Amino acid sequence: MTNIQFQRGAIDAGGCVSNGWSLVKPNYWIFLGMTTLLILSILIISCLPFVPILFQIFVVPAVSVGIYYALLRGMRGESVDFGMMFKGFERYVPAMVVGAIGAVPQIVITILSFVLDFGSFATKIIQQRTGRGVGTNFAAADDAMPVIAGGILVIMLVVVAVYILFSIAWGITFFFALPILSEHDVSPIEAIQLSARAGWSNPGGLIVLFIFEALIAIVGLLAICIGLFFVIPIIFAANAFAYRQVFPLIEQNLNFTPPPPNAYGSNFGSGM
Numbered sequence: 001m002t003n004i005q006f007q008r009g010a011i012d013a014g015g016c017v018s019n020g021w022s023l024v025k026p027n028y029w030i031f032l033g034m035t036t037l038l039i040l041s042i043l044i045i046s047c048l049p050f051v052p053i054l055f056q057i058f059v060v061p062a063v064s065v066g067i068y069y070a071l072l073r074g075m076r077g078e079s080v081d082f083g084m085m086f087k088g089f090e091r092y093v094p095a096m097v098v099g100a101i102g103a104v105p106q107i108v109i110t111i112l113s114f115v116l117d118f119g120s121f122a123t124k125i126i127q128q129r130t131g132r133g134v135g136t137n138f139a140a141a142d143d144a145m146p147v148i149a150g151g152i153l154v155i156m157l158v159v160v161a162v163y164i165l166f167s168i169a170w171g172i173t174f175f176f177a178l179p180i181l182s183e184h185d186v187s188p189i190e191a192i193q194l195s196a197r198a199g200w201s202n203p204g205g206l207i208v209l210f211i212f213e214a215l216i217a218i219v220g221l222l223a224i225c226i227g228l229f230f231v232i233p234i235i236f237a238a239n240a241f242a243y244r245q246v247f248p249l250i251e252q253n254l255n256f257t258p259p260p261p262n263a264y265g266s267n268f269g270s271g272m
Contacts, residue, residue, distance in 0.1 A: 004184060006198040010245045011205025013212050020237030023071065027080045031233040034067050034085040039229060053106055061099030061178060062088040064236075068182040071240040076249075091181050097188035098181065102174045105167050112159075172199040172206050179243040198246050209242055 024031045038060065045051045065088030070080045088095055176195035180186065186194070199206060213235045220228035 008201040013208040016238040016241040023237045024233045035232040057099045061095035065182045068179045094188040
């Protein structure tokens with residue numbers, strides 16, 4: 001694996017959000033256009049079964065890599081343009097693989113939702129065929145319904161809690177994978193492994209950042225929902241700053257100025 005170094009306990013969640021806004025402000029309409037096009041595409045296809053998951057795997061990761069590429073350029077003071085959101089398609093296969101593995105929780109919840117919907121439909125069919133004219137047996141089943149409903153509710157709450165914890169852990173594991181692909185020529189597995197190590201070396205900061213970004217998203221939703229589109233660039237930029245805090249630029253830490261000829265004593269480096 002490429003020797004890419006990262007920092008432990010380096011994330012300042014509040015600084016990520018405030019610096020994220022400062023980052024996107026000079027090119028706000030460019031980043032708003034990038035993220036709005038992405039979100040609108042997701043919303044348009046969300047009504048089609050299973051298509052959103054395919055979009056999440058085959059399109060969203062590559063576009064996200066392009067957005068991170070533009071954000072990291074802006075962080076270095078370089079020029080940014082709208083077309084950079086498609087720069088991630090140069091890393092399409094690695095981004096797609098990361099997206100496919102990262103979408104596992106969504107695939108699981110979609111399958112569970114389908115199974116529950118099918119189970120509910122099957123239960124209604126059974127009730128229609130056997131629920132009438134059964135006499136005392138029907139009454140007994142009716143009496144047991146509150147107990148069954150309570151058991152189902154408890155199971156659902158446990159499943160939701162487990163899913164939330166799993167999603168947080170999954171998010172920490174994959175948080176840095178796409179930004180890594182936007183900056184380094186590594187394989188998807190290397191990006192995931194490096195992201196996992198870096199993420200679990202900064203779990204507290206990432207969880208606080210998740211909370212801050214959730215609050216920002218809620219504020220956007222309260223603004224007639226349309227406000228969500230205007231805060232998504234800030235969330236992307238905050239993620240980019242978290243990445244840069246954990247993966248600082250090598251140029252910031254190394255001095256590339258060559259030493260003078262006599263720096264090592266004797267005649268080393270001074271020629272013949």
